[in-house]
Amino acid sequence: MNTFYIPCLRVIPDRSQFFRYDSISLSCDDQSNSTGWKVKRKTLDGGVRPCSSGWGVASSGSTCFIGNTYPSDSGLYWCESVRGEQSNSVNITITDRAVILESPALPVSEGAAVNLRCKTETNASQQEFDFYKDGRHIGSSSTGEMTIHRASKADEGLYMCSTAGGGESTGSWLAVDASCSISVFRLICHLVVGTPYLLSTIILGLIYRDRRRGRVPQFCFY
Known part of the structure; x- marks a missing residue:
């Protein structure tokens, strides 16, 4: 049986917002070590x-490097195989604004710590930074950083930040992947599957014990 691996598009630095002239490295993280994957994009x-x-420079393997980004590089990026299979996609924004929000480009695992950073183009210090989620103010910071200590699905949403004198960033969507968490439904499924095996083991043990004593127990099932 043939097994096909779908790689994951990774962005370095790990964020979805960039200033003009920033550099970006995009790679197809393929565990099967296949060379048939290429980075593609869709722009307006x-x-x-x-x-x-016409954009980027392909290096060894399935990596693409953009040396000087422009707003025209904003768009949707993904990995694609020669057979047309596609990986996850990442929406990247190149802005002329003076402020960006640094947040993970890929979905974060539920329970993980997430660092948000409000960054100005001039790296100005001694400012007050404000953070927003879905248009609602969620906190302020003098360092420009904010941490979500244990991410949950409730933390999923559109985040942005602003400074008193530098304006505001565009919005970035933070996705939280709950696939690694154990739900009540999955726990019940494990119990339903495992209980018959546990009961069978106990019954066989009792039969073996009583046979050694010269009698076989009678079990009633309803």
Whole structure:
């Protein structure tokens, strides 16, 4: 049986917002070590194009490097195989604004700590930074950083930040992946599957014990 691996598009630095002229590295993290995956993107003015076809520089393996980004590089990025299979996609924004929000480009695991950073183009210090989720103010910081200590599905949403003198960032969607958490339903399923095996083991043990004593117990099942 053939097994197909779908790689994961990874963005370095791990964020979805960038200033003009920032550098970005995008790679297809393929555990099968296949070389048939390429980074592609869809922009408003460029359509769907693979790396090295007028944008980016393809390096060894399935990695694409953008040296100087421009707002026209904003768009949806993903990995695609020669057979047309696609990985996860990441929406990347290149902005001319003076403020960006640094947040994870990929979904974070439920229960993980998430660091949000409000960054100004001039790296100005001694400012007050405000953070917002879905348009609602959720906190302020003098360092420009805010931490969600244990992420849950309730933390999923559109985040942005602002400074008193530098304006505000665009919004970035924070996705929380709960697939690694154990739900009540999954726990019940494990119990339903495992209980018959446990009962069978106990019954066989009792039969073996009583046979050694010269009698066989009678079990009634309803």
